[in-house]
Amino acid sequence: KGKEILVESDTPKKKKLQEQIDAQMARELEEQQEREDLRMNE
Structure with a gap:
């Protein structure tokens, strides 16, 4: 479950980039x- 949270917080940054x-x-x-x-x- 820890990985899911990491991916979620990482996605907006990638999208913005x-x-x-x-x-x-x-x-x-x-x-x-x-x-x-x-x-x-x-």
Whole structure:
């Protein structure tokens, strides 16, 4: 039973970290898309 509690308290941290990574990836993808759009417009 001790392990279950450990896993539960560990999950929110991992989820938050994953959300931060997803947000960063999304930002980078958007920036990349904008650069490609600018290149096409030239």
